[in-house]
Amino acid sequence: MTASATALDLVRSEVDRSLRTFIDRQRPQVSAPELAPLVAAVDDFLSGGKRLRPAFCYWGWRGAGGGDDPALFTAAASLELLQASALAHDDVMDASDLRRGMPSAHRRFQALHEKAGWHGSAEQFGEGAAILLGNLLLVWSGEMWRTSGLPPAALAAAQPVYDHMRTELMCGQYLDLLEQAHGENTFDSALRVALFKSGKYSVEHPLRLGLVLAAQEREPWIDRLCEEYGRSVGIAFQLRDDILGVFGDPAETGKPAGDDLREGKRTMLIARTLAAASPAQAEEVRRTLGDPELGADGVGRLRRVIEETGAVDACEKMINDYLAEALGSLEDAPITPESRTALADLAVAATSRRT
Amino acid sequence: MTASATALDLVRSEVDRSLRTFIDRQRPQVSAPELAPLVAAVDDFLSGGKRLRPAFCYWGWRGAGGGDDPALFTAAASLELLQASALAHDDVMDASDLRRGMPSAHRRFQALHEKAGWHGSAEQFGEGAAILLGNLLLVWSGEMWRTSGLPPAALAAAQPVYDHMRTELMCGQYLDLLEQAHGENTFDSALRVALFKSGKYSVEHPLRLGLVLAAQEREPWIDRLCEEYGRSVGIAFQLRDDILGVFGDPAETGKPAGDDLREGKRTMLIARTLAAASPAQAEEVRRTLGDPELGADGVGRLRRVIEETGAVDACEKMINDYLAEALGSLEDAPITPESRTALADLAVAATSRRT
Numbered sequence: 001m002t003a004s005a006t007a008l009d010l011v012r013s014e015v016d017r018s019l020r021t022f023i024d025r026q027r028p029q030v031s032a033p034e035l036a037p038l039v040a041a042v043d044d045f046l047s048g049g050k051r052l053r054p055a056f057c058y059w060g061w062r063g064a065g066g067g068d069d070p071a072l073f074t075a076a077a078s079l080e081l082l083q084a085s086a087l088a089h090d091d092v093m094d095a096s097d098l099r100r101g102m103p104s105a106h107r108r109f110q111a112l113h114e115k116a117g118w119h120g121s122a123e124q125f126g127e128g129a130a131i132l133l134g135n136l137l138l139v140w141s142g143e144m145w146r147t148s149g150l151p152p153a154a155l156a157a158a159q160p161v162y163d164h165m166r167t168e169l170m171c172g173q174y175l176d177l178l179e180q181a182h183g184e185n186t187f188d189s190a191l192r193v194a195l196f197k198s199g200k201y202s203v204e205h206p207l208r209l210g211l212v213l214a215a216q217e218r219e220p221w222i223d224r225l226c227e228e229y230g231r232s233v234g235i236a237f238q239l240r241d242d243i244l245g246v247f248g249d250p251a252e253t254g255k256p257a258g259d260d261l262r263e264g265k266r267t268m269l270i271a272r273t274l275a276a277a278s279p280a281q282a283e284e285v286r287r288t289l290g291d292p293e294l295g296a297d298g299v300g301r302l303r304r305v306i307e308e309t310g311a312v313d314a315c316e317k318m319i320n321d322y323l324a325e326a327l328g329s330l331e332d333a334p335i336t337p338e339s340r341t342a343l344a345d346l347a348v349a350a351t352s353r354r355t
Numbered sequence: 356m357t358a359s360a361t362a363l364d365l366v367r368s369e370v371d372r373s374l375r376t377f378i379d380r381q382r383p384q385v386s387a388p389e390l391a392p393l394v395a396a397v398d399d400f401l402s403g404g405k406r407l408r409p410a411f412c413y414w415g416w417r418g419a420g421g422g423d424d425p426a427l428f429t430a431a432a433s434l435e436l437l438q439a440s441a442l443a444h445d446d447v448m449d450a451s452d453l454r455r456g457m458p459s460a461h462r463r464f465q466a467l468h469e470k471a472g473w474h475g476s477a478e479q480f481g482e483g484a485a486i487l488l489g490n491l492l493l494v495w496s497g498e499m500w501r502t503s504g505l506p507p508a509a510l511a512a513a514q515p516v517y518d519h520m521r522t523e524l525m526c527g528q529y530l531d532l533l534e535q536a537h538g539e540n541t542f543d544s545a546l547r548v549a550l551f552k553s554g555k556y557s558v559e560h561p562l563r564l565g566l567v568l569a570a571q572e573r574e575p576w577i578d579r580l581c582e583e584y585g586r587s588v589g590i591a592f593q594l595r596d597d598i599l600g601v602f603g604d605p606a607e608t609g610k611p612a613g614d615d616l617r618e619g620k621r622t623m624l625i626a627r628t629l630a631a632a633s634p635a636q637a638e639e640v641r642r643t644l645g646d647p648e649l650g651a652d653g654v655g656r657l658r659r660v661i662e663e664t665g666a667v668d669a670c671e672k673m674i675n676d677y678l679a680e681a682l683g684s685l686e687d688a689p690i691t692p693e694s695r696t697a698l699a700d701l702a703v704a705a706t707s708r709r710t
Contacts, residue, residue, distance in 0.1 A: 029522050038529055089490065093483035118536035120619070120645075128448035128532050131486060135444065135493065136525040142497050143518050163498050167384050170491040174393055177483050181473035264475070290475075 007342040008349055011055040011076070018070070018077035019046050022144045037112055041105055041133050045084045048100045050353070053079040053206040055346055060210025063339030064222070071149035075213065078148065079206055081141035086169065088134035092127050093177070094263060101254030106130035142166075150213060158212045165205035172196035180266055187275070190268035194238035195231060202237065203350070204230025207343075211335075221334055228329035229343065236322035236351040239315050242267035244354070246303060247312070252355045258299030264290020268318070272311035281305045323351050362700040366410040366431070373425070373432035374401050377499045392467055396460055396488050400439045403455045405708070408434040408561040410701055415565025418694030419577070426504035430568065433503065434561055436496035441524065443489035447482050448532070449618060456609030461485035497521075505568060513567045520560035527551035535621055542630070545623035549593035550586060557592065558705070559585025562698075566690075576689060583684035584698065591677035591706040594670050597622035599709070601658060602667070607710045613654030619645020623673070627666035636660045678706050 023042065030039050054076035061072050090096070091104035098104060103111065110126025118125070145162060146155070179193050208226040212218050244253055245260030246269060260267065270289065274282055284305055288298050306312060326347040330340050378397065385394050409431035416427050445451070446459035453459060458466065465481025473480070500517060501510070534548050563581040567573050599608055600615030601624060615622065625644065629637055639660055643653050661667060681702040685695050 026522070029519065030526055032526075032530070034530060034533055035526055038526065089486050093479070093486060095479065113536060116536075119538040120536055124448070124450065125532060125536055129529060131444050131448060131489075132525050132529045132532070134486075135490075136522065138490065138493060139497075139518075139521045139525060142494075143521075146514075159501075163494075164384065166494045166498075167381070167491065170487050170494060171385055171387075171390055171393065174484060174487045175387070175389055177480060177487070178389055181468060181471075181475055181480055183474035 007059065007345040008051060008055050010342075011058045011073075012051045014070075014073040015051050015054045015077040015080065018074045019080060022074065022077070022081075022140070026140065037109065038129070038133060038136070041088075041108060042084075042137065044102070045088065045105070045133075045137070046080060049080055049083065050355070051080065052346070052350055053083060053202055056203055056206040056343075057210040057213075059339050059342045059346065060207040060226075061214045062210075063333075063335030063343065064211045064214035065336065066210070066214035069150075072210075072213065075145055075148035075150055075155075076206075076210065078141050078144035079209075081137050081144055082166070082169070085134045085137035085141060086173070088130050088137065090173075092130050092134075093173075096259075096263075098255055098259075101250075104130070105133050109133075154213045154216050157216045157218065158209050161205060161208050161212055161218070165201065165209070168196070168205075169201050172201060180264070183266060185266040185271050185274065187268065187271050190266065190271045191235065193266075194235045194268065198238040198241070199231045199234025203234040225329060225333040225335070229326050229333075229347070232322040232325040232329065233347045233350055236319045236326070236347075239268055239319050239322070240351050240353060242269045243312065243315055246306060249354065254355070257296070258294070258303065261289060261299055261302050262292050262294045269306060269311050269315050272314045273306045273309045276309040276311065276314075277305065281309060319351050323347055362414065362697040363406060363410050363704055365697075366413045366428075367406045369425075369428040370406045370409045370432040370435065373429045374435060377429065377432070377436075377495070381495065392464065393484070393488060393491070396463060397439075397492065399457070400443065400460070400488075400492070401435060404435055404438065405710070406435065407701070407705055408438060408557055411558055411561035411698075412565040412568075414694050414697045414701065415562040415581075416569045417565075418688075418690030418698065419566045419569035420691065421565070421569035424505075427565075427568065430500055430503035430505055430510075431561075431565065433496050433499035434564075436492050436499055437521070437524070440489045440492035440496060441528070443485050443492065445528075447485050447489075448528075451614075451618075453610055453614075456605075459485070460488050464488075509568045509571050512571045512573065513564050516560060516563050516567055516573070520556065520564075523551070523560075524556050527556060535619070538621060540621040540626045540629065542623065542626050545621065545626045546590065548621075549590045549623065553593040553596070554586045554589025558589040580684060580688040580690070584681050584688075584702070587677040587680040587684065588702045588705055591674045591681070591702075594623055594674050594677070595706050595708060597624045598667065598670055601661060604709065609710070612651070613649070613658065616644060616654055616657050617647050617649045624661060624666050624670050627669045628661045628664045631664040631666060631669075632660065636664060674706050678702055 023046070027039070057076035057079060058072065066072060087099060088105040091099055092106050096104050097107055106126040106129070108126070109129035110122045113122035113125040176193055176197055179189055204226045207230060208222060211222045211226065215222065242260070242265070245255070245265065245267070246258055248255065250257050270285070273285060277285060284301065288294055288302055291298065327344055330343055333340070378401065382394070412431035412434060413427065421427060442454060443460040446454055447461050451459050452462055461481040461484070463481070464484035465477045468477035468480040531548055531552055534544050559581045562585060563577060566577045566581070570577060597615070600610070600620065600622070601613055603610065605612050625640070628640060632640060639656065643649055643657055646653065682699055685698055688695070
């Protein structure tokens, strides 16, 4: 087991336990037999996930002097409900068929409709049910956060961070839709999406929540650390995501090979490809990127172009540079040595992952 | 001005003011120029609405001895954000083109995409943006509720009611999708949908929130009143909705004539029609109900069948009976006389409305 796996594993089992406890507490409200498929989808959605966001929150808390407190794990685990909500909705918005190697929520409800031979459009039923599943998870995430059992003063100090994170998540996703629609794909636009999508929501805010919960106030060094570490880890995390979306092993990512190419995602990897492409290579990218019918051959050709332009190497170098920045940001921060090591490990884990 | 209009008007201007204040407080977070269409959609969505749910909450509060408190109006007004969220998502789920006579949220964003000539599917962009708009409204509703300024003890007493309401809203909408998919359309199933869709969410819980906020505890008489009044007003409200969905004036409802017929909604009105229909009439209903292409002639024929079977009269009688039950439930409740009168007025307003 690597050091980075340890920083995550410590958190994972406690987060899993907290999620089970919370969901079990909700079950009496959702016990009608007709609701069983909705509850099963909640259970399955929460069984996966890397638990990175709760881990940033936990190590922030420990970094500002917090002890091992079940209430903190509950608050941190609520971030997984928020993330599960975003994924259920994301898959509807992107019309994605798979999530972690299983049918996405809307496809799952669509299959339920088809199998039962119900009335009306199975696709529309699937989308509607997935929207409601995401809403239920969103509502429950806020409830789990609020009822974690943390001291009121801690929750009150962190509440503005929490509220801002949720507003920014929804707005950031809207900006992401816009970027895809604009089809700009400059280095700047790719960086902005990475910053909003991963930097702030997945790293900066979870870390800040943990720090502010423990410190019970938002001290300037907290914001400085979260902005620097969050920005660099978040962007490197997203760059890794971009590479995995094109070159990832379907057995590990749970997504079909080259899925991002079929979706036509405007990532830094593609921006770098286009910037260094010959006219013939650029033509190949423009012709095939975003073709939903793109087959294995087309994926192979696009992958070759991306590699030949040096875009993969350029992105790997960026990941290394951002990782170094992240590690640098930890050096002078007045956090506990234990947390400094764990956050360094988490930065490595978030940027060198294969799923 | 009728008495029932007064009970609502008293609330409406304060609710409008509270919503404006809250949204203005949020604006700095959403000031990026690219977010302008999202913020404009929030503004427009909140400018309409009958404010019935805040009115039930306000008169519950007054009924249990609460005074005129701006904080209560803020908490009550947050129910309009929750409702706006549900409407934005509902229109995506039902693929509805119109809302209050204007393009629905997803059509509005679709038109933005089309007009700008952006990349990708305008329809998919519209749906994605409307899902995110609904999410933003949902998140903001919880934030507005929590930051209303009401005493912590009042909020703590009402919080379980609030949390349960939101879980039940999502589950109730899922049950509604299921009922449409099952196509059962018995009296029982139509009543169950009416109870969950309107009884609990629109009347019972808002009223209970106001009462518990003022009483700061959930006394047995509060639950008894809310269940009886909520059930009867809610069902009568939904029956009126069903009639308006078939016979309403488009200029007043903001929906095309006979919209519910094209959507094939399984309402009490349709259940009563089928129960009393001749074989030829039943065949006509089965053949045309739910046909998205149904024209004015088809709507006219279906309306005639519904009227000739006596289903409209039967539903009007049910509305009257439920209204009488609602008024009866107020008689022995230990609420202030002023609130008793206002809640009676609101019951009339909710069930005799034309929009």
